[in-house]
Amino acid sequence: MLDVTYDWDRARPPTTLSFFDQKWARRLDPLCFSGVWRFHELLPFAPPEKIVTIGEGQTLLHDSLGVGKFVGMQPNRLFLQYEGMNPSGSFKDNGMSAAFTHARTIGAQRAACASTGNTSASLAVYCAVTQFMKAVIFVGSGKIAYGKLSQALDYGALTVQIAGDFDDAMARVKEVSEQLGIYLVNSVNPFRLEGQKTIMYRVLEAMRWDPPDWIVVPGGNLGNSSAFGKAFMELRELGLIDRVPRLAVINASGANTLYELYEHRGLRWNGGRPSMEIANSYYAELDADSRRASTIASAIEINRPVNLTKCLRALDFCNGVVREVTDQEMLDAKAQVGAGGLGCEPASAASVAGAKMLRAEGVIGPDERVVCILTGHQLKDPTATVAYHTTDQEQFNKVLGSRGVKRAAFANRAVAVSNNLEEIVRAIQLYS
Numbered sequence: 172m173l174d175v176t177y178d179w180d181r182a183r184p185p186t187t188l189s190f191f192d193q194k195w196a197r198r199l200d201p202l203c204f205s206g207v208w209r210f211h212e213l214l215p216f217a218p219p220e221k222i223v224t225i226g227e228g229q230t231l232l233h234d235s236l237g238v239g240k241f242v243g244m245q246p247n248r249l250f251l252q253y254e255g256m257n258p259s260g261s262f263k264d265n266g267m268s269a270a271f272t273h274a275r276t277i278g279a280q281r282a283a284c285a286s287t288g289n290t291s292a293s294l295a296v297y298c299a300v301t302q303f304m305k306a307v308i309f310v311g312s313g314k315i316a317y318g319k320l321s322q323a324l325d326y327g328a329l330t331v332q333i334a335g336d337f338d339d340a341m342a343r344v345k346e347v348s349e350q351l352g353i354y355l356v357n358s359v360n361p362f363r364l365e366g367q368k369t370i371m372y373r374v375l376e377a378m379r380w381d382p383p384d385w386i387v388v389p390g391g392n393l394g395n396s397s398a399f400g401k402a403f404m405e406l407r408e409l410g411l412i413d414r415v416p417r418l419a420v421i422n423a424s425g426a427n428t429l430y431e432l433y434e435h436r437g438l439r440w441n442g443g444r445p446s447m448e449i450a451n452s453y454y455a456e457l458d459a460d461s462r463r464a465s466t467i468a469s470a471i472e473i474n475r476p477v478n479l480t481k482c483l484r485a486l487d488f489c490n491g492v493v494r495e496v497t498d499q500e501m502l503d504a505k506a507q508v509g510a511g512g513l514g515c516e517p518a519s520a521a522s523v524a525g526a527k528m529l530r531a532e533g534v535i536g537p538d539e540r541v542v543c544i545l546t547g548h549q550l551k552d553p554t555a556t557v558a559y560h561t562t563d564q565e566q567f568n569k570v571l572g573s574r575g576v577k578r579a580a581f582a583n584r585a586v587a588v589s590n591n592l593e594e595i596v597r598a599i600q601l602y603s
């Protein structure tokens with residue numbers, strides 16, 4: 172795995188983070204408006220004239236009282252970083268603008284990715300808006316939520332549906348890109364991670380450059396967690412922060428490779444020499460039992476995360492922890508996020524469910540400042556949301572019951588009435 176490193180003596184980054192405050196006054200310049208490129212000095216791998224931006228990163232750090240209460244925090248201690256506000260509706264646009272910038276510097280014509288849906292939606296949007304490259308996307312058949320599939324199709328990407336899951340699609344796309352010379356934008360591409368570092372810069376910016384105590388993030392392919400760790404490593408090295416937040420990476424229990432390896436089998440960064448034997452023997456077990464990732468959170472339905480080692484580095488630097496949460500826990504957390512507005516897709520709610528678990532364990536204190544990353548927009552996966560709130564038991568069982576979800580404790584059920592004014596009025600009086 173390659174990593175981007177900088178010669179900071181030559182790059183000359185700013186000496187304080189408040190340097191970035193002045194950028195907003197120049198927001199008519201797209202490089203100052205972008206939530207990625209207004210931090211260009213901290214990802215200086217391309218000259219300004221090569222930068223590709225479609226206005227990504229206008230995202231919000233939202234102080235959520237309701238979700239904070241659900242998690243068990245004191246008021247004003249739980250924040251949601253809402254990455255659903257990106258152009259394609261997920262955090263992936265942060266990394267995609269960086270990958271496109273690099274692709275432009277080398278003159279790539281076609282770009283490919285394997286995806287559980289958000290990377291592909293993001294790639295498709297950037298191709299459609301910029302017209303720099305043609306998109307080829309690989310998805311596992313039936314493994315992608317409808318909102319995301321509809322984006323790839325609508326934006327005109329060549330969509331290859333593989334009879335397999337994400338892990339299969341990832342293996343194939345690596346082979347195909349090598350064979351056909353297509354630019355690969357999965358997070359094995361180190362430039363993607365450079366863009367994703369900026370999510371942390373925006374969190375710090377919103378907190379007036381005072382780092383929170385915890386960053387809680389869902390873990391799938393582990394690009395985000397790796398990028399967050401790198402962001403803090405560099406900020407520390409540059410003397411721009413004096414305190415590093417702790418990192419909590421949350422797996423779905425049906426796709427829990429990192430949790431298993433880190434919390435049960437003792438896999439560690441180990442000064443840059445992690446024991447890959449531990450990981451490989453676990454993968455051999457998965458193969459021997461034909462075990463596949465399985466969770467309602469299709470975004471993180473991944474058993475072989477490509478950024479595993481970089482994530483171990485991040486966990487090491489940020490004194491991290493890993494947890495797994497069930498589909499039930501994720502969906503209940505998702506309903507709580509939705510009830511406060513700014514809803515999210517199931518995988519994103521892993522961060523909130525994980526924070527609640529860590530709070531209950533006492534690992535997170537009630538008055539610590541916690542930031543949960545909401546990685547994707549609520550509209551990405553309408554099937555899961557509607558099934559949670561439905562009154563149709565058959566639909567509930569089909570979508571959720573089959574995954575071990577038993578209750579919908581926070582469901583907001585629609586009220587069925589006949590097409591009759593009196594009955595409608597009665598129903599409104601009864602329920603409001």
Ligand code: F0G
Binds near residue numbers: 390
């Ligand atoms: N949340 C959402 C909504 C995602 O789409 C993903 C990953 C993750 C969390 C996990 O992030 O991979 O950085 O650990 N989605 C990828 C995709 C795999 O293809 O869209 P990670």
